[in-house]
Amino acid sequence: MFEKYKKLLTQYVAFKSISTDEAYKPEMLKTANWLMELLGSFGFKTKLLKGKFCNPIVFAEYVVNSKFETVLIYGHYDVQPAEKVDGWGSDPFKLVEIGNQKSKFKNKFIARGVVDNKGQNLIHIVAIGELIKQGKLKYNVKFMIEGNEETANPDIPQIVTKNKKLLQSDYIMISDGEIHGTSPTIEASLRGGFSMTVTYITGKTNLHSGLFGGAIPNAAHELTKLVASLYDKNNRVVIPGFYDGVINVDSLTKNIHKKLHGNGKHITKLAGVQVLCTEKGCDFYTQTGLRPTIQATGIKTGYIGDGYANIVPAMAEARLNVRVVSPQNPAKVFELIKKYIKIHAPKHVSVSITHTEFNQPILVDINNPKVKEVRGLLKKVYKKEPLVKYVGGSIPIVADFKKLLGVETLLVSLGNDDCNMHGIDENFSVDLIKKGLDFSTQFFSK
Structure with missing residues (x-):
């Protein structure tokens, strides 16, 4: 099974399915068609679901018995941009296998999308395909593999609503994350959130820094002061009401997180940084999984080309990414941030604020019987007790599934x-791929 998986993965990652760039639209369609052909070869009935703005979504269904339970598997075929000149050791769209005896994972596949998310959704496709051939599949199975996860697909709620009957299932499974070390992981939450753009304008045009510098407002100075003001010395967001609704972390979870955190050196090494900037008394896992945050993701102002332009910038733009936790409401959090900015922006600054779609945070019931079954299988495959992980990232469609289909996601x-x-050099451990194939086979087999 692994050799078949490797062959298919080589083909899958070769598609430059970059959803952030319109120039790759043809590649997106080629990838979707490749998936349709692959799933069709296993006996799935396939179709493309289309929205107003998004790339085609691959839907596939295999019915073993109408009386059996149904599992819907969600994944995405779009990837982040990548070029060799970015620092990759090889062509990002050519699968390469490397060995590293010093690593906890001896062999890895390297390619863009190899783990996010082509490699992970392909594990389920291959495992289920083999079970169909053997006549051992115990669930009816549906696949929904989209092409705009990396760009926050605006059409998803409408597509799920329109195809509610088609997508209806007893369980939903998503594999789109990372385990902890060598221990299997069940994800118990996802942060929600949104991105926003704050633009400051201080004048009609950029002016000479020698003739006007020091005497007129500088948009770059004003906006960076705002961004710097968002946090206090204890790394807490200062915006009134920002932490309203955040649930206090129970002592059991705190102790588990503290053990995982240890002295934090493995985290700083993994991140390539010198220190952690958590709230006072907060460990890394609690901070990233169970606490909201505002992160400045980019600032655009003045001149940053070759040489120097001696100007006083009249415009500055900041991009902020906001993450919230259950049961916070991202729309309410946005209003709090907007209010803070309006209050603290100087009167001589013209301010504009925009935001992306709001993604709701998710909290999973880890005492659900099916979750317990999954944990048992993971323990059997990995020979280790599964960890419960509270995730700082977001998978927006999980909230849509819960709201529109009424189904919890595994x-x-x-x-x-x-x-x-x-x-x-995005990579996927060969050992974990084999364990993933083993887990998927055991979960879906009679």
Whole structure:
């Protein structure tokens, strides 16, 4: 099964299915058609679901018996941009296998999308395909593999609503994350959130820094002062009401997180930083999984080309990413941030604020019988007790599934925690791929 998986993965990652760039639209369609053909070869009935703005969504269904329970598997075929000149050791869209005896994972596949998310959804496709051939599949199975997860698909709620009957299932499974170390992981939550753009305008045009510098407002100075003001010395967001609704972490979870955190050195090494900037008394896992945050993701102002432009910038733009936790409401949090900015912006600054779609946070019931079954299988396959992980990232469609289909999602991560998801040399441990194939086979087999 592994050799078949490797052959298919080589083909899958070769598609430059970059959803952030319109120039790759043809590649998106080629990838969707490849998936349709692959799933069709296993006996699935397939169709493309289309929205107004998004790339085609691959839907596939295999019915063993109408009386059997149904599992819907969600994944995505779109990937982040990647070029060799970014620092990759090889062509990002050519599967390469490397060995590293010093790593906890001896062999890895490297390619863009190898773990996020092509490699992980392909594990389920291959395992289920083999079970169909053997006549051992115990669930009816549906696949929904989209092409805009990396760009926050605006059409998803409408598509799920329109195809509610088609997508209806007893369980939903998503594998789109990382395990902890070598321990299997069940994800118990996802942060919600949104991104926003704050623009400051202080004048009609940029002016000469020698003739006007020091005497007129500088948009770059004003906006960076705002961004710097968002946090206090204890790394807490200062916006009134920002933490309203955040649930206090119970002592059991705190103790588990403290043990995982240890002295924090493995985290700083993994991140490539010198220190952690958590709230006072907060460990890394609690901070990223169970606490909201505001992160400045980019600032655009003035001149940053070759040489120097001696100007006083009249415009500055900041991009902020906001993450919230259950049961917070991202729309309400946005209004709090907007109010803070309006109050603290100087009167001589013109301010505009925009935001993306709001994604709701998710909290999973880990005492659900099916979750307990998954934990038992993970323990059997990995020979280790599964960890419960509260995740800082977001998978927006999980909230849509819960709201529109009324179904909880099983969040089963299969990737390694040093996979460089979204980074250069994105990779997937060969050992974990084999364990993933084993888990998927056992979960879906009679």
